[in-house]
Amino acid sequence: MLNELFMYTFTVIIAGVLSLFLCFYAQFRLKDAPGVRPYILVALFSAFFTFSYAFELASPSLERIKFWLNIEYLAMPFIPVFILLMCFEYVGQKLKPYLYYILFVIPIITIFMHETNGLHHLYYTSMGLNSDSPFPILKVEHGAWFYVHSIFLFLCLMISIITLLMKLKKAKFRFRMQIILMVSGIVMPIIANYFYLNGLSPYGIDLGPISMSISFIFHGAALLFYQMFNVTPIARDSVFESMKDGVLVLNQNGVIVDFNHAMLDVIPNLKSQVIGKSIVDGYGQLADIIRLEAELDYELCLDEEKTYYHIRFSTVRNKNNKIIGKIITFVNVTERVLLQEQLKNLASMDGLTEVYSRNFFMQESEKMMESLSMTWGKVSVIMFDIDHFKNVNDSFGHEAGDRVLAHVAGLAKESLRSTDIIGRYGGEEFILLLPDTPLIAAYELAQSIRVKITESVTPFMNQEIHVTSSFGVSSAQIMEGDHSQTLKNLMREADQALYGAKRKGRNYVELFEQAFEYSS
Known part of the structure; x- marks a missing residue:
């Protein structure tokens, strides 16, 4: 028992x-x-x-x-x-x-x-x-x-x-x-x-x-x-819900069938009630992207913070190979986009003066000239450099010269509109492209910048460095189809005017027309 x-x-x-x-x-x-x-x-x-x-x-x-x-x-x-x-x-x-x-x-x-x-x-x-x-x-x-x-x-x-x-x-x-x-x-x-x-x-x-x-x-x-x-x-829930990428599933009619938790970062107002509703209802630009199946980087701005997603599309087929829906994946590529922007900035900007590099200035100017040629707009170019800049380097050293370059570039930038383009053309020489600006307005701007530079000082190691600048100004009306050649001509003319200003004793603004008359 x-x-x-x-x-x-x-x-x-x-x-x-x-x-x-x-x-x-x-x-x-x-x-x-x-x-x-x-x-x-x-x-x-x-x-x-x-x-x-x-x-x-x-x-x-x-x-x-x-x-x-x-x-x-x-x-x-x-x-x-x-x-x-x-x-x-x-x-x-x-x-x-x-x-x-x-x-x-x-x-x-x-x-x-x-x-x-x-x-x-x-x-x-x-x-x-x-x-x-x-x-x-x-x-x-x-x-x-x-x-x-x-x-x-x-x-x-x-x-x-x-x-x-x-x-x-x-x-x-x-x-x-x-x-x-x-x-x-x-x-x-x-x-x-x-x-x-x-x-x-x-x-x-x-x-x-x-x-x-x-x-x-x-x-x-x-x-x-x-x-x-x-x-x-x-294990659908474990895999689907734990994915870092947002996933949106639509049927063949564009109706929302499913989505994972990561999609809430992309579309915060997604709720279970949207299941069975069309994606075109209330999603604006995103709905257009999904409708066109455009694989691209999508910029999302929430609470003044930008996030970038790369949108990918893949089709869902049944056993008969008939398309019954699609899966849209939102991959967070913010780090990649920001890195690309940083690299682009490094390539496009002059690190010392924080204005465009010469190559990027030319690219942006070509785009601007092409746009102006559609409306036969007027454009002006200003080239200027710092007078006797070699003396600054010889007297105070190259670090002081760098300070002067950055200071002068900053004064020039303060005087520009958002549509104007400024670049470092080389050494101590700068170039400005002014869209929709006639010759007289460009001349007045150059005079304003010249006076600012003359009246300002660059502090360096308990010293004040005074410099002046010489300016050459050219202007033209852009004709359709010849914008590229016009830009080269304007730069050549502004350069000739700049040397005309130097011949007149520097710290001077010279118009190309005057320089041409003087040289002839």
Whole structure:
């Protein structure tokens, strides 16, 4: 008698130890994998249930047995729910939030009915000890709610099994072994309860807790040998939602089918309610880009902060190769775009004076001239340099010369419009292109800059450096088709005028017309 009782109790304890071990193993090794959190709760509640049942088997009286039975029912009703949730997460099925709450309604009612059974006898109609057993074993007559709970438990387990088996055909070997072992572990309590409910278990012992030792052997094999939960066959939520890139899924009619959490960084007002609505409704420029399937860098400005995304498109086809939708991916390329802008600035700007380099000045001027040729606009060019700049370097050193160059460039920039272009032409020489500016206006601007430079000083090591500048000005009306040649002519004319200013004693503004007359 004692040997039989020890065997049953020992088997139940082994089941509890196994489930507790797998609970800790999953918690510390696999806690972020899909399906692991419900599995941890399954293992924890199962350990609680089986250890409580071991105490029930060891109890010498009906009162002690009832006490441990009530303890068991604090955990047992939730186990099938967590198994179901585990299987849903494992295959990537997402339940709506309200369904989670509904699933826990019957277990909570079951606990209430069980703990208050003495008031209504809806769970057990009678309770006593089995007279045919060599040791105290509970014998009960089941009430109506017991069968409600049993049907609920059976449905949860069967739906779990079906959910797993539906993925078996498409799964690779490792995943198939995971699924087979998981299903085997879930089937064992169903078989054990069949024997118990039909009076086929020895002495009427509840074989459910005993069967869990076999269940967790299967689960242990799946975890340790086939990496259950490490990689899942269709872990949609884990992969899709954890992607750093925003993903938007549309059907063939441009209707939003799905999106991941990262898309909220791109379109903050995306909510679950947009599912089933067209992308063209309320998304402005982005909708146009998606409609045209234009792969490009998209600039997003939120809270005065710019973010850049590269938009990519890929089609979704069915088995008949028919297009049924498209996937739009938003890859954050902000670092790349900012780096390109920095490199562009380094290539386009003169680092010392912070004006355009000569090459970039020519590029921007060509664009401006082409634009002006469409309207036959007037344009002027000013070239100027710092008088006797070599003397500054010889007297104060090259560092002082650099200070003077930066100071003079800054004074010139202060006088320009946003449409004007300034560049460092070489050494101490600068060039300005002034769109929509006649000769007289360019002359007045040059005079203004000349006076500023003359009246200002450049501080350097407790000294003040005074310099002057000479200016040459040319102007022309841009004719359609000849803008490139006109720019070269204007630069040559401004250069001739500049040398005319130097011949007149420097610190002077010379117009090309005057320089031409003087040289002739």
